[in-house]
Each structure stands twice: as structure tokens, then as C-alpha cells.
Amino acid sequence: MERRFFNFPLILLFLLLSFSTEAQKRNRSRKDQSSQPKLVVGIVVDQMRYDYLYRYWDKYSNDGFKRLLREGFNFKNNHYNYVPTYTGPGHASIYTGTTPAMHGIVGNDWYNRTTGKNIYCAEDKTVQSVGSTSTAGQMSPVNMISTTITDELKLATNQKSKVIGVSLKDRGSILPAGHAANAAYWFDGSNGNMITSTYYMQELPAWVQAFNNRKLADQYLSQPWNTLLPIEQYTESTADDQPFEGLFAGEKKPVFPHNLPELRGKTFDMLRAVPFGNTYTKEFAIEAIKAENMGKGQVTDFLALSFSSPDYVGHQYGPNSIEVEDNYLRLDKDLADFLKFLDGYLGKENVLIFLTADHGAAHNPNYLKSLRIPAGTTAGGMMVDSLKKHLNQKFGTADWVSSFMNQQVYLNHAVIESKKADLVAIQEETARFVQRFPGVLRSITADALMRSHWEGGVGMLVENGYMPYRSGDVMITLQPGWYEGYGRGEPKGTTHGSPWGYDTHVPLLWYGWQIPAGESSQRSHITDIAPSLAHWLNIQEPNGTTGKALQQYMQK
Structure with missing residues (x-):
């Protein structure tokens, strides 16, 4: 009979080493799961149709939209799941993870049956302007009745996270930043400055005052708006001077160059309606990150950034105009600059970015009819x-x-x-x-x-x-x-608000921290952004959330 001898000390050592290896794997897994991005940046482009990603592809640089698509994850079939598709509801839905039926921002304005007057979505007469003598600062998130992902981040970190909203539009800054934000800043055309309200603070921080003292709005409006490239290269757009394009007050034709120094008037409001408004917003966002040391602490910080100028340009000229194309080519450069800054400041691996839009835009009906398309x-x-x-x-x-x-x-x-x-x-x-x-x-x-x-x-x-x-x-x-058509003659430019794909289909790009490169045609909704962020950050989703987390679809 054959005898077998077992080396029990050797087997015991092998088992101990195996258990130790498995324990190390589990610890690494737990560490990976609990690790967090140092900074989340939510980028909303006001009035960006999904097809703009590809319509101007050949003219984009390699470092803006193309970089986000090349190195990030693209949900190609992302839609709004409600109407009306407007700016206020769009920004609120992105950050609350739910629709107007739950968060209450049912329009940019709505009729208040109690007062018999219209109410603006960010209106708050109980607060005062900070940084301005105008009423432009009488704003807050008080009309939004659910929490945002930014609120939940503040709650999860016992208020240690910094949350700041930045936009030319008040609603594009206030609603994303949420109720518990450290600050929200927006543009006041009466003085050309970034301002806020007493909802957040009693005085502008020194860095905001220093930024305002640079008088960038005045500088940008002291130059004509000409095309970035030779105008004959804008082959993706209709020729300049179309009957369905709008005019700046004082202009006779909607053509380049637009002489901003002559057209601007006595205020700085025109900055909103030209691509330089995007550059101004980008510069302020970079200054906010640096001055507030965002991403440098022990917990995740959140910058809610919205580019408003595309909406003003689109409304005036329409989606087929050279002006809209030029706006996106210039925005591409601004995004490239912003990503380059983040590379040097924190590194791509420490920043989680999403880019989307608050709505799309319709083709001008007269343009469609000229092509025999029903409109x-x-x-x-x-x-x-x-x-x-x-x-x-x-x-x-x-x-x-x-x-x-x-x-x-x-x-x-x-x-x-x-x-x-x-x-x-x-x-x-x-x-x-x-x-x-x-x-x-x-x-x-x-x-x-x-x-x-x-x-x-x-x-x-x-x-x-x-x-x-x-x-x-x-x-x-x-x-x-x-x-x-609002009864003002033939419609110019464009509008939005409908349930159709040209208004509901918008980009959704993820980039940076733990984001694989890839794309998915799985239908997603704008309300899926907030629960996806909650999943990554290991925090509670906003209290009205009806969307779903998207991680299961993010495969290479």
C-alpha cells in the first residue's frame, strides 16, 4: 500500500499567504471604491444640440470637444424626458436628477395663481444684490423644492465640500449650485461685473472684486466680432446674411464683422450675445478654482459651470448660421484652455467632468419651408x-x-x-x-x-x-x-421648448477620474446624471431623483 506524506507546515504557510493576498486585494478594492475625485466640474452648454459635436468636427481643435470624446465616454442617445425644454428646468433637472413635476422649476417663468403675476424661476425678493446697485442680485434657489447633487455632497461631507456655481445667467449658476452652496455668481450687464446675492454672502470676496477690476467685459466689447477662420471656410453653415437671422440693434444686416464697439450701447449686456461671453465665463471659473483652492482639500469639491452665450447667439441667428458655428469653434478653444488648466492644477486623474446641455434648438421654420420641409x-x-x-x-x-x-x-x-x-x-x-x-x-x-x-x-x-x-x-x-411666433412678424433665429428630438437630444460626455474611453447608444436621460454622480461619490442621490445610474453602460 502506497503511503502519502503531507508537509503540514508548508500547507499552512501556503494558506496563510493565500489569505493574506486575498485580504490585500479586498483592501485595495475597498480603497478603490472609497477613493474620490478631488473636484467635480459640471459643464452645461446653453442651447447645444447633440449634432453640434459632429457638425463642426473637422474644424474643432484636438484639445477641446475632440479630447472629451477621444479620452472620455459619450452617451450618444441622451435626451430630456419632459417638456418644456427651457434653461431653468434644464439646469434644475440635470442637478436634481428629476423632472419639473418633482423639482418645481416648470419654466423660466410661470404664472403664480396666488399673486396673479408671473414669477421668475430664481426670483427672491427677500434677498439683495451683492456687487451691484441693481436688482439683478435678488435671486436664490428658493423656488426649487428638491435637493441637488451639490446639496447632497454638502450634506455628505458635513459642509466641508466647497460648491460654487458660475454662469452669465443667474439661473444657470443658482439652480445647479443648489440650496447649500458656498456661492453662486452671475453677470450683471448694468456694471459688467460678476455679482451674487445676500442669500450667499454680504460682500464679494476679494478675489471676485479683483476679477471685476480687470474690466474684462469692457475689453471684450471693445473689439469687433469677426470670424475665427476665413469666412469662406464655414461650409457647414448657410451663407452670411439670411432673411431668417436676427439683428443687433443698430445693425442693417446680420453679417460679419459685427462692430461691437458701435453696437454695444451704454451697458455690458451684449457680452452675453457674443462668443467672448464664453471666454469671460471660463476666465472667471479658473479664477474661482484657484482662489478658493477647490480640489485641494480632504473632500471632493464641485464647480457647476454653465456657458450661456451659445443660447443668446442661437436665439438671434439660428442653428444654421455662421455665427453659431463661430461660437462653437471659439467655445472649443475655451474648453481646451480650461482642460489644460485642470491638467496642471490637479491632473486629469483627479477631476471628474461631465458636459451636457440644458436643451437643444429648432431649425427656423422659414429655413425649413425654403427646403420644402413642413414647418x-x-x-x-x-x-x-x-x-x-x-x-x-x-x-x-x-x-x-x-x-x-x-x-x-x-x-x-x-x-x-x-x-x-x-x-x-x-x-x-x-x-x-x-x-x-x-x-x-x-x-x-x-x-x-x-x-x-x-x-x-x-x-x-x-x-x-x-x-x-x-x-x-x-x-x-x-x-x-x-x-x-409671438406675433412679431416672421420669426428670426430660433427657439426651443418642444418635445421633439431637436430640443431633447443633447450631449452627455464624461471625462477624467476613472472614466473609460468609449461610447454607448443606450438611451439615457438628463435625469441620470445626478444619480450617476451619487454612485461615484458614494453619497445619497438628490431626494427627488427619478433617474438611474449609468455606470453599467460605461464599457469600453
């Missing part, structure tokens, strides 16, 4: 005037309609109650009546929204944008290619 405009004022007459004939003479905005009809509830009229019946009659106007695809009553649920399509988008005490009584959706 048009509706006159909202004419529609409401006709509606009022119809309701008077149907229910008796009264002030039945309080307001029409955001493609929504607000009925006068006080009058309806005083006359003991049937609110639902008036809603339904209103919905039926507006359906007859050209360009109207469908109309949905508030009662129907409260009693029904849509899993997809236009109904879902309207439902996700509806909040009972802030939204209207009848929500109107226009056909693709149509938008409201």
Missing part, C-alpha cells in the same frame, strides 16, 4: 384672444383666462369658483377649442394628467413637466417643426 409658427396671442371669446359664448361673459405661457393656458380659478362653474368642463372645452389651430398636435388637460399615466411618447413628457399648483390647466404641444 410653421402659431400666434399664441391670437389663439388666446379667440379662446376668450369662445369661452364667453359657451359659459357666459367672464375673465375665464388668467395667462398663456410655456404653451399652457392658465384658467382663472377664482372666477370659476365664484361662478360655481365646472373647472374640468372648461378645461376640456379649452383643449377642444385650441386643437383647431394650425400647428397644434394635441392638447392635454390638467385633469387628464392627474388621472392618467403615460409610459412614453408626448403624454409622458407633458406629465413629467407638470406640477399642479405651478403649471397651467391645458398643455399644448405643437407639431414637429412648428413653434410659437
Whole structure:
């Protein structure tokens, strides 16, 4: 019989070494899981259609958009999942991880039934301007009713994280920074300075005052706006001087060069409407990071950065203009400069960046019609005037309609109650009546929204944008290619706000800390950004979040 001898000391040593190796792996895994980026930078480009990433591809540098796409992860099928697609709701939805139905920012403005007046999304009359004698600083996030990912970061670190919002637009700075931010700064065109409000502080920090003293706005507006490249190279755009392009006050034709020193007037507001506004914003963002030592502490800091100028340029000239193309070529250079700064300041491996947009933009209806593509405009004022007459004939003479905005009809509830009229019946009659106007695809009553649920399509988008005490009584959706013309003659430039892909489909790029290079065609939503950040940061998602984390789709 064969005898086998076991070297028990050797086996024991082997087992101990195996357990030690596994323990080291687990410890490394825990360390990797608990490690955090030193700085998160959220970049929102105001009015950036998804196709802008590729439309101007051949003219972008290698260090801006191309670098983000080359070294980062691209969700190619990223959409807004509600209407209306406006700036205020867009910024709020990105950072809360939910839709206007939950966070309450149902438009840039909405009708306040209590006061009988419109209210602006960031309006707060209880606070005062800091850095200005104007009322431009009477702003705060008080109207947003859910937390943001930036709020949750502050809560998770016991207020140790620094959170700062930066934008030319107040709403582009305030809503992303959240309720608990250290600061939010925005541009005041009356004095050409970055300002804030007493919601955040009583006096501008010394570094902000020093930045304002550089008078950069005045410098940028002291030069004409000419094309970055020879104008004949802008082959991705329609020729200069189109009838559907808008004008600066004082201009006779919408053509280059735009003589800013002659056109600017007595304020600095024009900085918003030219690409130099992006450069100004970038310079301020860099100064904020350096002066506040963001990313240099023991916890993660967060810069919420929004570039507003593309929205102003787009509204005036439209998405097919040379002006819009030039704006994006210049923004590409600003992004390249910003990424280069972060490389030297913290290093790519320590910064987590996402880039997205708050909405897209429609083609101008007249441009589409010139190509025999169905399109048009509706006159909202004419529609409401006709509606009022119809309701008077149907229910008796009264002030039945309080307001029409955001493609929504607000009925006068006080009058309806005083006359003991049937609110639902008036809603339904209103919905039926507006359906007859050209360009109207469908109309949905508030009662129907409260009693029904849509899993997809236009109904879902309207439902996700509806909040009972802030939204209207009848929500109107226009056909693709149509938008409201506001009764001022032929529409110029562009607008946004619809449920269609040209307004909902926007970029979503991730870059930097632990982000693999790659892309996905998986449909994602703007509300997925905040829970994805929460997953990476190991913190609670915002309290109204309805989106999902995207890490499972981020494969090379």
C-alpha cells in the first residue's frame, strides 16, 4: 500500500499567504471604491444640440470637444424626458436628477395663481444684490423644492465640500449650485461685473472684486466680432446674411464683422450675445478654482459651470448660421484652455467632468419651408384672444383666462369658483377649442394628467413637466417643426421648448477620474446624471431623483 506524506507546515504557510493576498486585494478594492475625485466640474452648454459635436468636427481643435470624446465616454442617445425644454428646468433637472413635476422649476417663468403675476424661476425678493446697485442680485434657489447633487455632497461631507456655481445667467449658476452652496455668481450687464446675492454672502470676496477690476467685459466689447477662420471656410453653415437671422440693434444686416464697439450701447449686456461671453465665463471659473483652492482639500469639491452665450447667439441667428458655428469653434478653444488648466492644477486623474446641455434648438421654420420641409409658427396671442371669446359664448361673459405661457393656458380659478362653474368642463372645452389651430398636435388637460399615466411618447413628457399648483390647466404641444411666433412678424433665429428630438437630444460626455474611453447608444436621460454622480461619490442621490445610474453602460 502506497503511503502519502503531507508537509503540514508548508500547507499552512501556503494558506496563510493565500489569505493574506486575498485580504490585500479586498483592501485595495475597498480603497478603490472609497477613493474620490478631488473636484467635480459640471459643464452645461446653453442651447447645444447633440449634432453640434459632429457638425463642426473637422474644424474643432484636438484639445477641446475632440479630447472629451477621444479620452472620455459619450452617451450618444441622451435626451430630456419632459417638456418644456427651457434653461431653468434644464439646469434644475440635470442637478436634481428629476423632472419639473418633482423639482418645481416648470419654466423660466410661470404664472403664480396666488399673486396673479408671473414669477421668475430664481426670483427672491427677500434677498439683495451683492456687487451691484441693481436688482439683478435678488435671486436664490428658493423656488426649487428638491435637493441637488451639490446639496447632497454638502450634506455628505458635513459642509466641508466647497460648491460654487458660475454662469452669465443667474439661473444657470443658482439652480445647479443648489440650496447649500458656498456661492453662486452671475453677470450683471448694468456694471459688467460678476455679482451674487445676500442669500450667499454680504460682500464679494476679494478675489471676485479683483476679477471685476480687470474690466474684462469692457475689453471684450471693445473689439469687433469677426470670424475665427476665413469666412469662406464655414461650409457647414448657410451663407452670411439670411432673411431668417436676427439683428443687433443698430445693425442693417446680420453679417460679419459685427462692430461691437458701435453696437454695444451704454451697458455690458451684449457680452452675453457674443462668443467672448464664453471666454469671460471660463476666465472667471479658473479664477474661482484657484482662489478658493477647490480640489485641494480632504473632500471632493464641485464647480457647476454653465456657458450661456451659445443660447443668446442661437436665439438671434439660428442653428444654421455662421455665427453659431463661430461660437462653437471659439467655445472649443475655451474648453481646451480650461482642460489644460485642470491638467496642471490637479491632473486629469483627479477631476471628474461631465458636459451636457440644458436643451437643444429648432431649425427656423422659414429655413425649413425654403427646403420644402413642413414647418410653421402659431400666434399664441391670437389663439388666446379667440379662446376668450369662445369661452364667453359657451359659459357666459367672464375673465375665464388668467395667462398663456410655456404653451399652457392658465384658467382663472377664482372666477370659476365664484361662478360655481365646472373647472374640468372648461378645461376640456379649452383643449377642444385650441386643437383647431394650425400647428397644434394635441392638447392635454390638467385633469387628464392627474388621472392618467403615460409610459412614453408626448403624454409622458407633458406629465413629467407638470406640477399642479405651478403649471397651467391645458398643455399644448405643437407639431414637429412648428413653434410659437409671438406675433412679431416672421420669426428670426430660433427657439426651443418642444418635445421633439431637436430640443431633447443633447450631449452627455464624461471625462477624467476613472472614466473609460468609449461610447454607448443606450438611451439615457438628463435625469441620470445626478444619480450617476451619487454612485461615484458614494453619497445619497438628490431626494427627488427619478433617474438611474449609468455606470453599467460605461464599457469600453
